[in-house]
Amino acid sequence: MPETTAREQKLLQYLNEAHGKEEELVTALQAHLAMTTRPAYRKRLEEHLAETRAQSRNLERRIAQLGGSVDQGVVTEVAETAQAVASRALSLAKGQLHALRGTGEAEKMLKNAKTEYFNEHEEIATYLAIETLAEALGDDDTARLAREHRRQEERMAAFLERQIPVLTKAVVTEEIPPRERRPAGQTRTVRSRSRVTGSGGAGGAKRGAGGAGAKRGSGGAKSAGAAGGSGRTRPRAGATRARTRSAS
Numbered sequence: 001m002p003e004t005t006a007r008e009q010k011l012l013q014y015l016n017e018a019h020g021k022e023e024e025l026v027t028a029l030q031a032h033l034a035m036t037t038r039p040a041y042r043k044r045l046e047e048h049l050a051e052t053r054a055q056s057r058n059l060e061r062r063i064a065q066l067g068g069s070v071d072q073g074v075v076t077e078v079a080e081t082a083q084a085v086a087s088r089a090l091s092l093a094k095g096q097l098h099a100l101r102g103t104g105e106a107e108k109m110l111k112n113a114k115t116e117y118f119n120e121h122e123e124i125a126t127y128l129a130i131e132t133l134a135e136a137l138g139d140d141d142t143a144r145l146a147r148e149h150r151r152q153e154e155r156m157a158a159f160l161e162r163q164i165p166v167l168t169k170a171v172v173t174e175e176i177p178p179r180e181r182r183p184a185g186q187t188r189t190v191r192s193r194s195r196v197t198g199s200g201g202a203g204g205a206k207r208g209a210g211g212a213g214a215k216r217g218s219g220g221a222k223s224a225g226a227a228g229g230s231g232r233t234r235p236r237a238g239a240t241r242a243r244t245r246s247a248s
């Protein structure tokens, strides 16, 4: 292997770390896709899987242009390679483990979405560091690539931020009987309604745009039906609660 400078070594090290993470996420996203039944969420996961594969290829290309290779890093060559292998194995195991998550279908998807949200933010941090390093070293091509990838991760994180409340509400529909969706003895008041909608804060509008209604319609039909089965035991204030459910 030809001699590399400290500058090249550091760039290659960071690009290799990003590449390892992208490869790990290809495996995780594939596992999550196999468990995702909601059409809008599924479509976005498929798009991000394609994006992630492209990011991995972009990184391989840039690493090659800088004279490195993805499987043999530089100074930390041995450690990095071992880490990449371990990380891929762990990712595979995690993917299999994720299939066992949660008590219901919606909760599995919610747990996956939370993991994806975490991963997106790790990637955002990784690309921000690469972008800054490359700018500091005057490597415009690497900085541009890192910026492009960071923006893709930010868009996916923003999607997940809208999706997590949608999936959480689906867990409620799927797993909590209508009569238990308010504290015992409490009827819905104007104050509690504003608290619920108000909790969205700045995210409220986005959340609405996330299509809570549409998504619930697609994934929630079956579970809503199941929940409806317990409607016979609805207590005195059932009419109020039914309105609550359809309005939320």
Ligand SMILES: [Fe+2]
Pocket (backbone or CB within 6 Å): 022, 025, 051, 052, 055, 123, 153
């Ligand atoms: Fe990525």
